[in-house]
Amino acid sequence: MRASRLVSLLLLLQTKGRMTAHALAAELEVSVRTIYRDVESLHAAGVPLYGDAGPQGGYQLLEGYRTKLTGLTEQEAESLFLAGLPGPAAELGLGDAVAAAQLKLMAALPSSMRDRASRMAGRFHLDAPAWYYDPERSPFLGLVADAVWRERLLEVEYRRWQAPEEVTRVLRPLGLVLKAGRWYLVAQGSSRISTYRVSQIQAATVLEESFERPEGFDLAAHWSASLEDFQARQFTGEAVIRLSPRGWESFASNVLPAVARAAEESAVDDGERVRVTIPIESIGHAAGMLLRMGGEVEVLAPVELRERLVSEVRRLASVYLS
CATH class of the missing domain: 1.10.10.10 (Winged helix-like DNA-binding domain superfamily/Winged helix DNA-binding domain)
Known part of the structure; x- marks a missing residue:
């Protein structure tokens, strides 16, 4: 040790x-x-x-001193061949570089480690995107990555989800994050640091002007804090529902992990159904989520959510029974 x-x-x-x-x-x-x-x-x-x-x-x-000792254990050598994702590396224009680096590393390893590392690479494959999602087209990813790397200001035309939908921004690109097969740019605008979905960039130009990164900025720590903040702001209310045994069994697979955890913690089994309290984003979003479960779920509160479900069920009935 x-x-x-x-x-x-x-x-x-x-x-x-x-x-x-x-x-x-x-x-x-x-x-x-x-x-x-x-x-x-x-x-x-x-x-x-x-x-x-x-x-x-x-x-x-002492300046100029370099040790040739890597200190790699067998497990560390094996893990290096799981550390890189060939798909995302290729998207960034680094596919050939990653392949060449792995080849050089393999050649530098002792024969015993080389065999184990080769076996690891042949038996495990990492595929980042989630099921049922086609890869997003991000034609400006390489250009954005170049601006991030060279610390150059980036002018983008960006499509937002709210009005005005089309906006132009000059950004200080601080880093790129790959989340569930989608690329996100973490960048500083006129003041605060925000997150931009790279596929929503409609045009981009790398400017000649450079910028200084915020002192002490840590991309991984910032991303983790942003996710926590997003989840905290994501849920704006609560709902009380009753689930049939079948609905309770499948509930976790139909909702977000945070909702499933809340249900597990608040569950009260009355012998016939399970009563739980769950966080909800909005009445509309919760209605869509619960409608997927059909008659396996009953909404007790709030009244607005119950009324929304009644309205949607009546509308469906009018379509199919007319």
Whole structure:
């Protein structure tokens, strides 16, 4: 375990440059005192590592020093061939580069690891998009990715879901996220950071003007926080419903995970039906969701949702019984 940590410490300094003991301790999830001991061990082993005191100080490898030690375990070597998605890489114009990198990595591995990694790649395939969804056409994805990489301002014509539908924006493109087979651009406009669906971009131009990324911006952390905020704003009310045994059995497969969890937590079985309280986005959305379950569900509250279902059922009856 300690040998693996020493390798990780060495590779961190090799890839990130100067780092403080506190930063190293946070990365490796150990105490600062442990970092001091590890640094002494590396010194004793002849690694050209030195430290500077002060606010701008930290540990650093002697300039030009590179270790050939990768520290890859068999499991780590295998996992590298699951880390890349060939489809999205190709969409970004990196398909050939990913294939070449994997080939070089394979050639550099010891024969025992090479066999295991090859077996992993041949037995597991990652397919990101969800079922029943055709891949979205995003003709400007490569251009957007170029602006993200080179930190260039991006002018886009964007189609929104609300009026005015067609808008023009000059954005600071901060990152691209692939979610369920769909590409999203995280970008800063005139003030706040927003998310744009790349397939909704109707035209795009990379400008020559560069920009500075917000200090400390972390794409993964921002995306995670955005998802939490979206889910919190997604549900605006609650509904109380009763489900037949058959409806209760299939309920989770007909609703979002958050709705299924709420139902599970609030379920009260009266012997004939299960009564649950669930969050809803709107009366219209909830009506459409519950209509799919037919007579397996009964709405108890709110009255507006119950009336909406009655109205929809009557409208269906008029179509089929006329």
